[in-house]
Amino acid sequence: MRNSSLFFLYLSTGVFLLGLLLLHAAFSEKARQENLGEKAAMVKALRLTDLCLFTEARYTRHLSQADLNTAFQDHPLSLEHFPSGSFTQPPKELPNAHESLD
C-alpha cells in the first residue's frame, strides 16, 4: 500500500477511535449515574465531607476540615512532607480561617 494511504488510514483510525472513546465517555456518564448516586447517598447518610483519596495524614484525609494550622501540628516549622500535600493547596482564603461570612 502506498505510504500516504497508510498514513491516512492511521489518521482516520485515530479519529475514529477517539470519537468512540468520547462516545464512551458520554454514555458512561449516564450509566454511572447509579454509582455516583450511591456515593452521593452515602455522603448524605453518613454526613461525610471528603473523598478518601489521601490517607497519609489527618489533614490530607479530610482536606476540607483541616485549617492552616493542622499541617503544623507536628512541629512549628513542619514543612510539607507528605507527597499528597503537593497535590493539594491551601484554600484561597489564606489569611482567614474560613471564608468571609458577612
Added chain:
Amino acid sequence: MRAWIEKQRYIIDFTISSLLRRKVKNFGLLALYTLIVFILASTMFFTYSIKKEASLILKGAPEIVVQKIVAGRHDLFPLSYIETIKSIRGVAAVESRLWGYYYDSLVSANYTLLTPPGQAEAAGTVAVVDSGASFRPCRSSQPCKSPAKTTAVESESGAPHAADLSKPLFEFNGIALEPGTLIIGNGIARLRNIGKGDYMPFLTFDGKVVNFKIAGTLSSQSELVSADLMLITGADFRKLFGIDNSVVTDLTVAVNNPSEVAMVASKIKKRLPQARPIIRDEILRTYDSIFNWRGGMMIVIFSAAVLAFVIFAWDKASGLSAGERREIGILKAVGWETSDVIQMKFWEGAMISLTAFFSGVILAYIHVFFTGSIVFEPALKGWSSLYPHFELTPFINLEQLTTLFFLTVVPYTVATIVPIWRAATIDPDSAMRFTGE
C-alpha cells in the same frame, strides 16, 4: 482539485520515505513526543474527572460543619453548645458527629472511625433529626432510599437499664451495626484481608485490647468515599478513645433557607467565638482547586513536559543537516518549487505531531478510565498504605482537549518549517554546484 490532492499524497509518500530513512531517530522522536502527550492528557483527564466527581458526590455534604478550635488546634466540642446554636434563627436542625482516626501499626494505615448519625449523643438523649429524611433525594429517576436507617426511640433520662433499651439500632444497606461490631470500608477489608465475621483487635486509649467483630463491609463501588471508613457505635467509640459523654467531635447544622447559610454561619461564629464553621461551598471549592496545575507535583510534570517539547522544537528549528540541505537542492534541481519543499516540511511536522497526538490521547484515555491511572498510582498513593480502588467516571473537558490539540500540533509543525525557509529558497544553480561536489 484532484491534482492538488494527488500532489499532497505524493508529497506525503516522499516525506514518509524520508522519515523512514532514519528509522531509529524518528521513531525515538515519535515515541518521546507521544509520551509527553500521554502524560499531559492523562493528567488532564484524571484531574478533571476527579474534580467533577467530587463536585457531584459532595453535593450532599452537611451544609455547615462547626468545629471548636483551641490554641489553633481542633478541640472536642461540648454538647452544651448545641443549645446556643439551635436557638439561632434559620437553623433547621443540629446534629453532632463523633469521628476520629485510628492508626493501625500492623499495616501502617490510618482508619477513619465514624459514628453514624443519631448515635453520637449519649444514651438518654433524643436524636433531633430523623436520619435521611431532611435532605434532598438522590439523582436517579426513582426516589432514592437512604441506605441508612435509624430507628429513634424516645426515652427519658433515668434508670440505667432504660438507657440500653433506648439505644437506636443503626442499619446500613441491610447490615446492622450492633455494639461490639464494625462495618468496614472495602479498602480496609482488602488491606487486612478480613471480612464479615472476622475479629479485629484495637488498642484503647488506656492500653487495653478490645476485639471488634466485623458485621459487614461497605460496597467496593463506593471506595472513593468509604475505603478507610469504619462505622462504630457511639458507646464503643467513646470506650475506645476515652471520650467523655459531654463532648463530641463536631456538629453539623442544617439550615432552613439555603441562601442563608453564610449568615447562619456568621451568627454561629459571633455567639461561639471558639467555633469554626465550615460551609458546604468551602468543601466543594477545596476539591475544585485540588490538583491545580499551579501546585506541587503538577507544575513539575507540566514544566518537564513543556521543557522536553521545547527541546524537540529547538532541535527541529535550529537548522538543517548537510544531508537535508543537499536533498532540498536536488529537489529544487529536478523541478520542485520553494512552496513544494515547504509543503513537504509541513507534512513532516504535521504527521509526527498528529500521530503523537492521537496515540497519546487514546492511550491516556485508556490509561485513566480503563486501568485506573496505573502510572500515577505511586505518586497519588504517596506514603499511605490504604489507597482506594476506584473507577473514575469519564468526564471530558472538550475545551482542554482542543487546547491540547493545538498546543501539540501547531508549534511543532511551525518549528519544522522555519529552518527550511532559507534552504528552500536557494536557486537550483547553487544546488547544482553543491551537488556537483
Added chain:
Amino acid sequence: MIELVNVKKVFNAGNPSEFSALNSVSLYIEGNQVTVLKGPSGSGKTTLLSIVGCMSRPSAGRVKLNGREITSLPERFLTDIRRKTFGFIFQQPNLIKGISVLDNVMLPAYPLGEKRSHLKMKAMKGLSELNIADKSASKVEWLSGGEAQRASIVRALINDPHIIIADEPTAHLDTKLSYRFMEIIEKFKSEGKTVIITSHDPLVYESAIVDSVVKLRDGQIEASST
C-alpha cells in the same frame, strides 16, 4: 530556440571575492540539434548551462526561449517552464538515497499531481528503454555507476521535456558506457528533442552526432563551429 544576448554572470558581487563567470556571452542554440559547450574548467560552461536551463538568472543581459523573454520572470513561472521544458542530467547522478529507483525517477513529476498509475507506467517505460527496469524497486545505493547514471537520465525525461541538458555526463563513465550514452543522445535527437551538453571529453565533442560545438574560455565564447 534559445537565445542569449550579452549575458553576464557575476558571483559574490560587491565582495573582495567577486568574480565574473561569464562576460558578455551572446549565443543562439538551434532546436532539434545537439550542441556541445566545450572548454577547460573555470571557463564558465556550467554557469552558462544553468542560465540556459533556467536554473539561475544572469546578472546582466537577456535570455529568450522560443522568442519569449524569460530573464525577469518570477520564480514560480520560471520553475514551471523549467519543469515542463528542460530535463537535467547532472554530472553526478544525484539520486536521493534511501528511496527506490522508481520513486527517484518519479520525483520531478510529484508537484504536477499526475495520476499515480499513469505516472508509474511512464516511469517503468523509461526504465525499460534504458534496460534497468529490473532495478526499479531497489534502493539507489545498490546501483552501479552506469545504472545510476541511466536512472538519472530516466528521471530527467519523466516530464517529457523538449530540451535535454547534460553537464559533463561522461565524467564518471568508462568508454563503453560513454559510447552507450552518446547512443542515447542520438535517440533523443531522432525524437525531435534538443540536446545541450557541456563536456571536455573528446569522445563527446568529436562525436559525429554533435551538430555544433561552442568553445568557451574565461567566460567568453572563443569560436563556434558546426
